[in-house]
Amino acid sequence: MSVPSSTLTAPQPNSPVERGHRVRGAVAGLLAAATVLGVGHLVAVLIDPASSPFFVLGSTMVDHTPHALKDAAIRRFGSNDKLALFISMGAVMAAGAAVAGMLERRRPVGSVLLVVLGVVTAGAALQRPTADIRFVLPTAVGIIAGIIALRLLVGGAPALRSLEPVAVSRRRFLATAAGVGALALVAAAAGRQLGARLHDVVADRARFLLPRPNRPAPTVFPEVQAQVDGVTPFVTDAADFYRVDTALQLPALTSADWRLRIHGMTDRTVEFDMDRLRMRTAVERVITLTCVSNEVGGNLAGTARWLGYPIADLLAEAGIHSDADMLLSRSIDGFTIGTPLAAVLDGRDALLAVGMNGAPLPIAHGYPARLVVPGLYGYVSATKWVVDLELTRFDRVRAYWTERGWADRAPIKTASRIDVPAAFATVPAGVVMVAGVAWAQGRGIDGVEVQVDDQPWETATLASEYSLDTWRQWTWRWDAAPGNHTLRVRATDRSGERQTDRRTPPFPSGSTGWHSRVVTVR
Ligand SMILES: Nc1nc2c(c(=O)[nH]1)N[C@H]1C(S)=C(S)[C@@H](COP(=O)(O)O)O[C@H]1N2
Numbered sequence: 169m170s171v172p173s174s175t176l177t178a179p180q181p182n183s184p185v186e187r188g189h190r191v192r193g194a195v196a197g198l199l200a201a202a203t204v205l206g207v208g209h210l211v212a213v214l215i216d217p218a219s220s221p222f223f224v225l226g227s228t229m230v231d232h233t234p235h236a237l238k239d240a241a242i243r244r245f246g247s248n249d250k251l252a253l254f255i256s257m258g259a260v261m262a263a264g265a266a267v268a269g270m271l272e273r274r275r276p277v278g279s280v281l282l283v284v285l286g287v288v289t290a291g292a293a294l295q296r297p298t299a300d301i302r303f304v305l306p307t308a309v310g311i312i313a314g315i316i317a318l319r320l321l322v323g324g325a326p327a328l329r330s331l332e333p334v335a336v337s338r339r340r341f342l343a344t345a346a347g348v349g350a351l352a353l354v355a356a357a358a359g360r361q362l363g364a365r366l367h368d369v370v371a372d373r374a375r376f377l378l379p380r381p382n383r384p385a386p387t388v389f390p391e392v393q394a395q396v397d398g399v400t401p402f403v404t405d406a407a408d409f410y411r412v413d414t415a416l417q418l419p420a421l422t423s424a425d426w427r428l429r430i431h432g433m434t435d436r437t438v439e440f441d442m443d444r445l446r447m448r449t450a451v452e453r454v455i456t457l458t459c460v461s462n463e464v465g466g467n468l469a470g471t472a473r474w475l476g477y478p479i480a481d482l483l484a485e486a487g488i489h490s491d492a493d494m495l496l497s498r499s500i501d502g503f504t505i506g507t508p509l510a511a512v513l514d515g516r517d518a519l520l521a522v523g524m525n526g527a528p529l530p531i532a533h534g535y536p537a538r539l540v541v542p543g544l545y546g547y548v549s550a551t552k553w554v555v556d557l558e559l560t561r562f563d564r565v566r567a568y569w570t571e572r573g574w575a576d577r578a579p580i581k582t583a584s585r586i587d588v589p590a591a592f593a594t595v596p597a598g599v600v601m602v603a604g605v606a607w608a609q610g611r612g613i614d615g616v617e618v619q620v621d622d623q624p625w626e627t628a629t630l631a632s633e634y635s636l637d638t639w640r641q642w643t644w645r646w647d648a649a650p651g652n653h654t655l656r657v658r659a660t661d662r663s664g665e666r667q668t669d670r671r672t673p674p675f676p677s678g679s680t681g682w683h684s685r686v687v688t689v690r
């Protein structure tokens with residue numbers, strides 16, 4: 169009587185041999201996944217960086233992330249939300265790839281999973297805002313390369329022909345693994361190198377000539393700055409300016425390639441390039457930008473000197489139809505924003521900006537051109553890398569965030585923040601300077617009050633007002649007695665309205681509530 173040969177040769181489930189096989193399977197899966205991404209990235213360079221499988225999956229996740237999760241990510245990681253996304257995506261993929269590789273040893277489960285992943289990713293690629301049919305290629309080629317790598321690693325060359333498990337010697341496995349790993353790395357590196365169109369943009373930006381403003385911004389006098397250590401600088405350095413956008417890779421747009429098309433409900437379509445833009449009157453304005461996702465006390469707000477061209481003048485060249493009520497702007501990467509047309513035309517300093525704090529826009533802040541509209545949260549006004557302005561109507565279209573439930577029109581709500589003392593700071597008893605900022609763009613700040621514990625509200629001293637469209641700093645001299653204390657702040661805007669104490673989250677139209685800080689006095 170004969171025993172089935174498999175019971176003789178199959179290692180026991182937990183034997184060292186079996187464990188070794190599992191590790192090999194996991195390594196094979198990881199290398200196959202690296203091959204998909206590396207080769208996919210390389211092919212993507214020939215088409216569009218946005219078609220790279222990793223970016224396709226990442227951007228698709230960003231687009232479909234519920235607002236609660238997006239807010240949590242921004243709250244926790246701030247402008248590092250993308251890094252956090254990439255790391256968690258990489259971890260999930262690595263785990264999945266390792267398991268798929270282990271399963272592949274017995275049945276081609278890993279290969280089947282790769283095909284499924286490929287179909288899903290290719291489908292997602294076609295949904296990208298700037299996609300055409302070529303967007304499936306990087307994924308397709310990457311997946312084919314990944315399957316070949318996986319089959320080679322679990323079964324050697326014969327495994328490419330047969331789906332039966334084939335034994336591979338340890339040396340053969342290591343040699344193949346090294347080869348596949350090197351190939352994936354080289355492909356990814358070559359992809360990066362070739363994809364270094366960003367280098368061109370860096371060089372282009374270094375050469376970019378800023379227009380000289382016909383109307384320079386009023387001087388930022390020292391009186392607008394509270395003279396207290398640790399208070400926010402009145403003008404935010406570009407390097408410290410908050411960054412919020414959906415772009416996983418920075419759009420690489422040179423000023424030579426840049427065009428702005430104005431069309432839709434207009435008498436004619438007009439197109440600006442940088443030369444045509446430069447012939448127009450430039451202005452410089454100091455404006456405080458604010459993100460709707462800013463939590464009470466948060467730092468998603470910043471003030472800069474923006475150099476650019478009044479949007480209303482550009483629109484006038486196209487001739488606006490009187491029944492248009494929305495300016496739908498589109499960025500080179502397909503992101504859209506709907507701005508109430510009235511806000512662009514009512515005389516406020518709504519700009520197509522090309523400069524920030526005396527330099528060309530940083531690439532992350534929209535180089536070579538972006539919109540800045542005072543008084544409106546960024547997601548309804550501040551399109552970066554803008555290339556298209558369409559005159560349309562709110563009852564016809566929705567934009568990126570309004571499609572996801574955020575408010576159609578979103579004026580910035582009055583807010584105030586304590587900057588010093590720092591949260592949970594320990595300060596010596598006696599005179600303690602409390603200071604911070606408050607903003608109510610378009611209306612102006614008329615008063616700021618501070619409360620210690622449950623004592624009566626006290627009036628803070630306001631620094632000079634720069635303009636209605638910038639934040640205003642405040643200070644308050646506190647005679648601090650030992651103990652733990654809670655400081656609270658609230659502002660009143662020029663319309664006479666005082667900030668409500670009702671705490672609401674950023675969704676759908678901006679947070680409300682009073683900022684408070686706990687400090688220890690010794
Ligand atoms: N192209 C593009 N522009 C965009 C966004 C974006 O995701 N893509 N986000 C908007 C949002 S929500 C804000 S708050 C501002 C932030 O501008 P900043 O990154 O320069 O601070 O940009 C706006 N413009």
Ligand SMILES: [Mo]
Nearest residue numbers: 459460546547
């Ligand atoms: Mo935002």
